[in-house]
Amino acid sequence: MLLLDIKNLTIELKTPDALVRAVDRVNLSLREGEIRGLVGESGSGKSLIAKAIVGVLNKRWQVTADRFSWRGQDLLNLSYDEQRKIIGRDIAMIYQEPSRSLDPTAAILEQLEEAVPDHLLDGPWWKRSYLRRRKAIGLLHKVGIRDHQSVLQSVPYQLSEGICQKIMIAMAIAKNPKLLIADEPTTALESTTQAQLFRLLASFNQLKGMSVLLISHELESIARYTQSLSVLYCGQLVEAGETAAILKQPYHPYTHALIKSVPEFQPNLQPKTPLYALPGSIPVLQHLPIGCRLGPRCPNARKECVKTPSLERLQNHYFSCHFPLTGKND
Amino acid sequence: MSILLEVRNLHKTYRKQAGLFRQRSICALNDVSFSLAEGKTLAIVGETGSGKSTLAKLLVGIEKPDSGEILLAGTVAKISHYRQYNHMIRFIFQDAAKSLNPHQKVGQMLDDVLRFSTVLDSHQRRQKIRMTLKQLGLLDEHSEYYPHMFSGGQLQRVALARALILDPKLLILDEALTALDPSLRAQIVNLLLDLQQKSGLAYLLITNHLRLVKHIADDLLVLHQGMTLDYGTTAQVFSHPQHDYSRKLINSLTA
Numbered sequence: 001m002l003l004l005d006i007k008n009l010t011i012e013l014k015t016p017d018a019l020v021r022a023v024d025r026v027n028l029s030l031r032e033g034e035i036r037g038l039v040g041e042s043g044s045g046k047s048l049i050a051k052a053i054v055g056v057l058n059k060r061w062q063v064t065a066d067r068f069s070w071r072g073q074d075l076l077n078l079s080y081d082e083q084r085k086i087i088g089r090d091i092a093m094i095y096q097e098p099s100r101s102l103d104p105t106a107a108i109l110e111q112l113e114e115a116v117p118d119h120l121l122d123g124p125w126w127k128r129s130y131l132r133r134r135k136a137i138g139l140l141h142k143v144g145i146r147d148h149q150s151v152l153q154s155v156p157y158q159l160s161e162g163i164c165q166k167i168m169i170a171m172a173i174a175k176n177p178k179l180l181i182a183d184e185p186t187t188a189l190e191s192t193t194q195a196q197l198f199r200l201l202a203s204f205n206q207l208k209g210m211s212v213l214l215i216s217h218e219l220e221s222i223a224r225y226t227q228s229l230s231v232l233y234c235g236q237l238v239e240a241g242e243t244a245a246i247l248k249q250p251y252h253p254y255t256h257a258l259i260k261s262v263p264e265f266q267p268n269l270q271p272k273t274p275l276y277a278l279p280g281s282i283p284v285l286q287h288l289p290i291g292c293r294l295g296p297r298c299p300n301a302r303k304e305c306v307k308t309p310s311l312e313r314l315q316n317h318y319f320s321c322h323f324p325l326t327g328k329n330d
Numbered sequence: 331m332s333i334l335l336e337v338r339n340l341h342k343t344y345r346k347q348a349g350l351f352r353q354r355s356i357c358a359l360n361d362v363s364f365s366l367a368e369g370k371t372l373a374i375v376g377e378t379g380s381g382k383s384t385l386a387k388l389l390v391g392i393e394k395p396d397s398g399e400i401l402l403a404g405t406v407a408k409i410s411h412y413r414q415y416n417h418m419i420r421f422i423f424q425d426a427a428k429s430l431n432p433h434q435k436v437g438q439m440l441d442d443v444l445r446f447s448t449v450l451d452s453h454q455r456r457q458k459i460r461m462t463l464k465q466l467g468l469l470d471e472h473s474e475y476y477p478h479m480f481s482g483g484q485l486q487r488v489a490l491a492r493a494l495i496l497d498p499k500l501l502i503l504d505e506a507l508t509a510l511d512p513s514l515r516a517q518i519v520n521l522l523l524d525l526q527q528k529s530g531l532a533y534l535l536i537t538n539h540l541r542l543v544k545h546i547a548d549d550l551l552v553l554h555q556g557m558t559l560d561y562g563t564t565a566q567v568f569s570h571p572q573h574d575y576s577r578k579l580i581n582s583l584t585a
């Protein structure tokens with residue numbers, strides 16, 4: 001069964017002059033137990049999508065969708081409070097900005113204990129606070145923090161960013177969520193801990209069937225840990241499908257450029273030589289190009305590209321490009 | 331090739347209150363020395379808490395070393411004289427968003443930097459701002475944006491613009507490339523390599539991204555619990571790490 005199924009998610013910012021569309025009709029689905037990667041240029045809307053799913057965008061943003069179902073239940077038909085209740089119980093998120101998850105003035109112990117829901121403490125009430133503390137310590141151990149005593153007494157600013165990131169992961173998994181949305185969870189971590197945390201997420205995925213939506217710039221980790229992949233460019237879905245298939249043969253020129261720009265995927269690259277990069281940069285939302293949004297930067301653009309390409313499907317592989325790179329004409 | 335930055339026997343200990351009467355001290359840097367020549371890149375790698383950011387903070391002058399010396403172009407740098415060399419060394423920190431004033435438009439912020447440290451007139455400043463934004467793949471209209479209107483990766487570019495706009499000699503990047511998406515990272519890496527070739531800019535690259543280190547760093551220093559484990563050319567450290575910890579780190583790449 002599909003755990004999460006979103007169709008035509010659109011996220012718009014209300015400004016005095018106009019409604020600016022930051023995310024444009026994006027489809028996103030996750031099966032139970034699946035790990036899906038979400039990649040794309042900075043500013044393409046990944047964090048906005050994540051925040052829209054957990055419902056933390058403020059009133060200036062208008063979020064609409066044709067379908068938004070969670071475990072078969074259409075959330076669009078529920079009241080706001082009911083939506084919040086379901087999402088709060090089942091979905092956890094690790095934010096890209098540590099400051100959104102951690103209170104800078106409160107001790108880690110307090111914050112971790114607060115993240116543990118009552119129903120996960122099985123024991124008589126007089127043991128609750130002891131159990132809660134035990135659970136908090138256990139969570140720290142799970143994310144690889146052994147020196148729990150000094151960490152628990154610290155406040156976030158005394159700790160390095162990497163430790164803070166581990167604590168956020170501990171807080172997120174405290175409620176045994178069905179879906180964990182991890183927005184660049186490991187950027188501040190060293191490669192050994194990075195690997196450790198990805199393995200941790202993978203083991204939670206296997207043992208508890210926790211699904212993960214992994215937003216990351218590390219294509220290597222995406223390749224290793226995700227089964228499916230969605231690629232965004234400038235607020236639109238440009239390619240989606242199985243991770244292995246996409247990385248082997250991307251259909252969309254943006255995905256192709258993305259893969260080629262990563263030194264990991266270019267074993268013969270000489271040190272200090274230029275990396276492959278598309279010219280130019282992602283357009284601002286107020287001045288989008290006509291037709292395909294990659295057009296001005298696309299090496300394959302032709303005159304047909306002034307028409308917006310629609311999302312097409314070849315077996316399980318979705319792409320939106322008039323001239324997909326199917327291998328033959330590449 | 332002239333030595334731009336030399337660091338000799340740096341020590342830094344933080345004291346933390348642990349309980350009412352006890353103090354715990356954390357040795358964040360223990361006898362760290364290295365040097366960096368013009369036009370070269372030195373990478374500093376190490377796990378979280380190994381002292382990397384502390385090192386950067388000492389170089390900026392946010393924190394004072396307990397002992398040791400920092401020499402800039404052969405002369406001892408005094409923290410109190412930080413303003414004198416602030417256009418020579420520029421820093422980009424891990425969390426770009428934190429270092430930007432939320433109430434100031436990006437163009438205004440860049441203009442302030444120029445007004446503070448250069449003698450350019452307003453026309454020249456505007457031109458310099460436009461050029462720098464373009465160099466970093468930002469657009470003219472981004473001048474009118476406030477920091478919260480950018481995504482994480484875009485903010486990192488803004489921070490880079492603020493650092494590069496003064497044409498520094500040394501740029502310290504504390505995990506500044508990690509938060510960028512790959513295509514943007516490729517663009518910025520190319521820009522940094524290009525600047526280095528053309529103007530001899532030196533980089534101190536603090537990162538955990540070993541692939542990137544392998545690609546752009548000439549020298550590599552492995553830091554562990556405040557101490558230098560391995561220090562040498564990147565190729566040398568990658569092929570013959572002297573310490574188990576460094577070996578583990580390098581193997582995590584190929585595993």
Ligand SMILES: Nc1ncnc2c1ncn2[C@@H]1O[C@H](COP(=O)(O)OP(=O)(O)OP(=O)(O)O)[C@@H](O)[C@H]1O
Binds near residue numbers: 043478481484511
């Ligand atoms: N408060 C805001 N006001 C105006 N524009 C905004 C605001 N917040 C975000 N945006 C814009 O929305 C777009 C999507 O931002 P988002 O944070 O989702 O990007 P992202 O894909 O997560 O990027 P990154 O990989 O850099 O984190 C960007 O173009 C950004 O400039």
Ligand SMILES: Nc1ncnc2c1ncn2[C@@H]1O[C@H](COP(=O)(O)OP(=O)(O)O)[C@@H](O)[C@H]1O
Binds near residue numbers: 160344346357385
């Ligand atoms: N302001 C501070 N007060 C107390 N301890 C600190 C402070 N800043 C850093 N530390 C401690 O110093 C050590 C090194 O930290 P840091 O240099 O930030 O590590 P890195 O950047 O390598 O992850 C860590 O144990 C950290 O907790």
Ligand code: SF4
Binds near residue numbers: 295302305
């Ligand atoms: S539709 Fe045209 S411009 Fe857009 S990605 Fe495809 S080839 Fe490039």
Ligand SMILES: [Mg+2]
Binds near residue numbers: 046
């Ligand atoms: Mg983001």
Ligand SMILES: [Mg+2]
Binds near residue numbers: 160161382383384
């Ligand atoms: Mg650090």
